[in-house]
Amino acid sequence: MLKIRNETKVGILTIAALAAAIWGYKFLKGVNILTSSQTFYVKYENVDQLRPSAPIFISGLQVGMVKDIYVDEADDKSLIVVLNVEKNVQIPKDATAAIIGLTLMGGKAIELVIPHPCDGEGCAESGDYLKGETRSIVQSLLGDPAQLDPYTEKIKAVFDSIANPNDPDGLGPSMRALETSLINIAQATTKLNRLMDASAGNLSATVGNAAEITKNLRNSNQEISEVLANLSAVSAQLKNANLDATAKSATVAIDSVIAAVSSLRNTLKATEKTIQKVDTLAQHLSDGQGSIGKLLTDEELYTNLARTTRHLALLEQDIRLNPKRYTTLKLKVFGKNKTKGYVSPIEDPAYQLLIDSLERDYNQKVMGKQ
Numbered sequence: 001m002l003k004i005r006n007e008t009k010v011g012i013l014t015i016a017a018l019a020a021a022i023w024g025y026k027f028l029k030g031v032n033i034l035t036s037s038q039t040f041y042v043k044y045e046n047v048d049q050l051r052p053s054a055p056i057f058i059s060g061l062q063v064g065m066v067k068d069i070y071v072d073e074a075d076d077k078s079l080i081v082v083l084n085v086e087k088n089v090q091i092p093k094d095a096t097a098a099i100i101g102l103t104l105m106g107g108k109a110i111e112l113v114i115p116h117p118c119d120g121e122g123c124a125e126s127g128d129y130l131k132g133e134t135r136s137i138v139q140s141l142l143g144d145p146a147q148l149d150p151y152t153e154k155i156k157a158v159f160d161s162i163a164n165p166n167d168p169d170g171l172g173p174s175m176r177a178l179e180t181s182l183i184n185i186a187q188a189t190t191k192l193n194r195l196m197d198a199s200a201g202n203l204s205a206t207v208g209n210a211a212e213i214t215k216n217l218r219n220s221n222q223e224i225s226e227v228l229a230n231l232s233a234v235s236a237q238l239k240n241a242n243l244d245a246t247a248k249s250a251t252v253a254i255d256s257v258i259a260a261v262s263s264l265r266n267t268l269k270a271t272e273k274t275i276q277k278v279d280t281l282a283q284h285l286s287d288g289q290g291s292i293g294k295l296l297t298d299e300e301l302y303t304n305l306a307r308t309t310r311h312l313a314l315l316e317q318d319i320r321l322n323p324k325r326y327t328t329l330k331l332k333v334f335g336k337n338k339t340k341g342y343v344s345p346i347e348d349p350a351y352q353l354l355i356d357s358l359e360r361d362y363n364q365k366v367m368g369k370q
Helices: 006-028 137-142 145-163 172-219 221-240 243-287 290-297 299-321 349-369
Strands: 037-044 055-058 061-071 079-086 096-103 106-113 129-134
Touching (some): 037 096, 055 079, 079 106, 172 243, 221 243
Parallel strands (some): 037 129, 055 106, 096 129
Antiparallel strands (some): 037 079, 055 061, 061 079
């Protein structure tokens, strides 16, 4: 097997890199050395920022690139553009090389305008001069302005029909009717807004009064029933009684009933205010506002109080079982402790009751979480 030395590999890679660099340089200059091409010259008064290596198109197909641009030695005011076109592209002698803009942001190219096919002597040969022209950005993007004339005429006719309100076949009458309708709608909306603004206050007050009356009637339903029952009883008694003999008594009774109704109304108002205050106080307590509210809603405080109560119970138990721990001092007489030993509280009945209460509280918390 043939073994290639490292020096040979380095040499081959160097030659390939140089060839690629030369090809890239030539390609940027507008010459593709890998394909055969033909060269044409075009004279322009202004190249409009055309640069070498700019593309050359025929009906949108790229067929070459601009090879070079230089000033004409015979005429300092003219510029010669060298076109490098593919060999197999046939270009007639009367073809036009137009400089066009690629985009609105810039960039120029050459568009070869082929008026007709060519064959033989009618085709331009490499080294010939072609006719040149420069197109504006509008011509480059939209084409020949004359082709837009039919569209502009149609647009003009539409605008003329809109602007002429007397044209029966146009949009003038419709636009006038639409304008009248919009004016009427605006006037009706204005009147409706004024009416709503004028009656909004009265409507709100009426609804509020009706709601207040309904609320009072609902809250005083029982008292009103009792008053009506009393009035019915009084009416029955008046009917069955001798009116001539009891007219004065009936008058006094009616006055008493009226006074009672008035007193009842005042009592109901005072009761309603008291109930509102109680509701507010209860809401504050439920929300945890104030010292009492915090005592009712703070679970941590409840836990601390329960723990303190248990500790006090343990302390009371220890004082009861071992009172000398708190009333005497431990003294050693001749190296011996004369105080009695510590009594364990485990066998104490009070300790067992405390343990049972702790177990009961724990079981209640577990059942509550479930």
